[in-house]
Structure formats: C-alpha cells, structure tokens
Amino acid sequence: MKQEGNHFSKVALLVIVLIGVGIGSMGSFTTAVMVEKTSGEDFCAQCHTMEPMTQSYLADIHGGNNKEGLRAKCVDCHLPHDSLFSYLVEKAKTGTHDVWAELTYDKSKIDWQEKRKHAKHFVYDSGCLHCHSNLEEATMGSAKAFVAHKAYFLDKKKKCVECHSNVGHHNLGDYISKTGIKEK
C-alpha cells in the first residue's frame, strides 16, 4: 500500500509538473507573441488618436522611408532597453494607460504640441543606442558625429530627443495641425 501510494504520488507529481511546464510554455509563448504583436505601428495605429504620429512616422527615415526600407518599431524608441524587466514593466504601464486614456479621456482636450516638449520622458536613450551602438566609437572620420556626441557620452546630461527633436516622426508638427488635433 505504502509503496503503491508513493508510486502514485510520483506519477501525479510528474503529470502535474508536465502540465505546469505545458501551461508555462504556452503562457510564455503567448506572452512573447503578444509582446511582439503589440510592438509596432500596425497595432498602435489602431487607435485613431495615433494617426498623426503614424503618418509622420511612415514618412520618416525611422518608419521605412529609407533606401533599404528598414523600420524601427514604435517600442524600439518608446520603451526602455536597459533590461528585459524594465522593458516589460514600462510596456505594461504605458499599455494600460493608453487603453484607459483612449476609452475614458476627452481626447479633443489633449494638447499634442505641448506634449512634444516632454518627449524625453517617453523616448528612451537606451532604445536609440540599441541600434546606434557604434555612435560612441565615432571617429574624426565623421567629424561632426564625433564632436557633437562627445559631450553626450561624457556627461549624459541631455537625452537624445532634446537635440533630435523631430526624430522618428517627419514634420510631426504639421501632421498634428493637419489632422485637427488640438494645437496651441
């Protein structure tokens, strides 16, 4: 009896572990797919509010308007890339906020031009440097890049978007005015 009981509980344990692994894998897979599916313009642009951002992005070098047609996804710039943890936490936070805002805010009252002034709070240097990883090693072969970014890498006082204020969204100011979203 005792032996059989032991045998049964071992099998049960194995089954439970296997089911756990299965659910875990499915969960991880689904999460990974979800994280991936909700990272680009095709997802973000589903909300009408994002129209000027999407249009200006598609007209920009970062949005595919370049020789190779390469695109940076929304989250490549708008989520931190210093760790997977902070990436996921920020994604959950901003994702939840944006859905909530889309459903409950009076969006006609949002001053998008004013919001652009605070870009450094929602465009992450770690995102920029994830792709522009060779910038720190710039040489006098590209004198301007070398000189201009020297102060950045020495002091890190300013964020990328404080100088590159239009990056990622070509003439965003014009698109915001065009679509009639409140302009100051």
Add this chain to the structure above:
Amino acid sequence: MKLKSLVVTFLSGMLLSVSSLVAKPTEHLGDMTNNKNLKITRGMTVEAKRCVECHADKTPAHVDDWRQSRHAHVGVSCIDCHSVKKDNPMAAQNCPGVKGTKTYVSVLVSPKTCTKCHPNEVEEFQHSGHARAALQVAAKQGMQDLMHKFEGRNHPKLKNSPEATGCMQCHGTIIKLDKNKQPTAETWPNYGIGNVYPDGGVGNCKSCHSIHKFSIAEARKPAGCASCHLGPDHPDIEIYNNSMHGHIFNAEGSTWKYDSAPDAWEPGDYRAPTCATCHMSGIGELKTTHNVSRRLKWNIWAPISKLRDGGYETAVTDFTNKNKVTKGNPLAGHPDGSKAGRAEMEQVCKSCHISLHTKSFFKMADQHVELYNEYAKEAKGMIDELGKKGLMMKDKWADPAFKVWYHLWHHQGRRMRQGALMGGPDYAHWHGVFELQQDIRELRAIYNKRIKTGKIDE
C-alpha cells in the same frame, strides 16, 4: 559756418577719391576674390557643399569668416546651423537655392541649435544673468514705457527706434517674424545677448563670438565684452582700462596667446587677466563656466546691493516651462551662494597674487559697496516718503528729485561699486563716490523744501 562746410566737403571729396583708387570700379564691398570660387571636396554632403560654394559667390564675407573658423575645420557648415525642420516656426525657403526642395532654412540660428554640440556652454549661459537680458526688458513695464512712451514719444510710426537702435543691440529682444518668416526690422538685426527666438531658444552666442567665425580668442579679449559693458551706467571697459590689469593688457596684450584650449588657458599665455579670465575661464583648479554670475558675491547694479544668494537665473526656465516672461532672478549667482562665488573669484586672484593681496583688496572693495548702500538707503528713504506724501511729480522723468535718485543709483552708484570691485580707482572715486556725496546733498535740499512747504515747487 560756410567756410567750415566748405572744408568738410573738400576733405570728404579727397577721401572719396582716395578710396576709389583703392577699390577698383568693377569690385563691390564684400568681394573677397580669394574665396569667390571656393571649391570644397572634404567631409561634406553634396547639399552642404552647394550652400558653401554658392554663398562664396553671393555672400563672400560670410564664407570668408566661416573658412577661418573651427566649425569649418570639423566640417560644420552653413546647412548644419541654418537648416531647420519644416515644422519649425522659423522654417522658410526664401533662399533661391533651397526653394522647392525638401530643405528648409532660417536666417536666425537659435541657441537650440548651438546646444546640439555645445550643451554645457548653453546650459551654463542660461544659469547666468546674461540669459535674462531680453526677457527682463519685456517684463518690466518701466523699461517698456521708457523706450516707447518717453523716448519714442508714443509716436505711431517712430516709437520703436529707441529700442531697435539702442537697448536691444545689447539686451536682445523677443524676435518676431513677418508673414514670409523673415525677422522684422523692429526686432532684427541685433547682437543682444538675451534674444528670444521664435523656436523658443533663449540667448545669443554670437554676442561674444561674432558670426561667422565664432572665435574663442575674440571672446577672451576685453573687446568681446566692451561693446556692451561701457558708458555712464556700467563703464566696465573704462574701469578695466583704469585698472592695473588693463594697464598691462594695453601695454602688451597684442603679444599674448588667446587660443589655448578651454580650461587650459593659463597665466603665462597672458601676463594679466582679461574680463573672461576672471569671470569665466578655467584657471588653475577652477573649471570654465559660461555662467558669468557664478563667481560674483554682490549684485552691484541694483538700487540697493544685496548678496547673490539666489541660486541660478530663472528667466529661461520660467519661459521654457511655464511660458512666462519674467524679470528673472537679480540675485542669481553661485548655486551654493555668494560665499562660494567669492571663494571661486579669490581662487582666480590667487593664481597670480598672494592671499594677503586678495583678501585686503576685497575687504576694502566690499566696504565701498556697503558705503554705497548707506547713500542709497538714505536717498530711497527720502524718495519713498515724498511719494507717500504725494510730493513726487506724476511724470517722474520731469521730476528733479527722481532724476537725482536715478543718476545716484543707476549711473554714479554703479560706477562707485563696479569701480571698487574691479580695481578702477577713478570710477570708484571721482565718477563714483564723489558724485554721490554731491547727489545726496542735492536730494536732501529738494526733500527738505518739499516737506517744509508741502508742495512740489520747482
């Protein structure tokens, strides 16, 4: 009179014929033949080259300055500073070279552009009193009235000339654009240090580093400061010339070295300091700063001198963050207060002088500032009392009492204090405290008469 005008006419005729000999009739001013056909193949995009080469022909003086600049050395050219994004408030295509292209340019270049490569310099500058120069003029009703109403006579057509030809050339102004996105004549051209640009940038690097050469050597020479720091109300270049520092500079400054790297320009490159050495340079252990208020102990321009314990200048942050035009922070100085500011200034002195010299110099200079305050407090007391009793004229600029007070603090009072703290004895004394002892007697006489009679009787 007739004879005099005949002589003048004759002399100018002579001058004209001499200059026509020097300049060939086919040339015009700004024709710098050497670089009219400038061709550049180094380190520039096709578009950047087009600007340089066309402007070498159309505006050769600009390009001649530029080719001597450090900007040109590192490949920073016209387009890097003058091109703006299409949605920038200053974006225009008035230049035929870019018309119809995707490139938008602006004749104005704001500190927002300079900061892309010089972020520390712009940030330090914005912490300094220099940064409030235009905003405070816009914020003070008294200054607006003086320029437009009193000096400009509220004239419908002519009231803006006092500001445009005078004040804004040093202070700067809030630059306005016309419908073609070109700056208006009322607000530009100017070299004022506190300009507010239509893109929200505040400040003006070219006040000290003139365009298009942007020379560090130029800004390190007293001339870089003298174009504004002169005259009856802040004769700083005159004070410098009066000082032993200026004496040595004027005797041998033409042989000194002015282009050592920032933070490495040290005694030995020069035998006496210039304005920049004491107020900005990274001498000895000190680091360089574009915050000219940082090493100051006192405010020595206000009616009453107070210690500079106010931290950083606030005009730019108020403007940028709250969209507010303010008078700024007259007590802006070292972030750790006036003692820390003075300690840094003493560190400058000690690069050449013994401590006893430094301490004793400042002890007596500080006393002269405090002595000024004694005069100013008495004078202000009388003015305030007369005001309360209705014994000041409605038009203050017609009132002898107000005029004496104004000159007491704004002219001779500043000379007294600035002369003392920068070693200009003639300004500390004859143009300073001597005038004040006269003023206070004049004001007392007016005050006593008005109090006694209860009337403004002039």
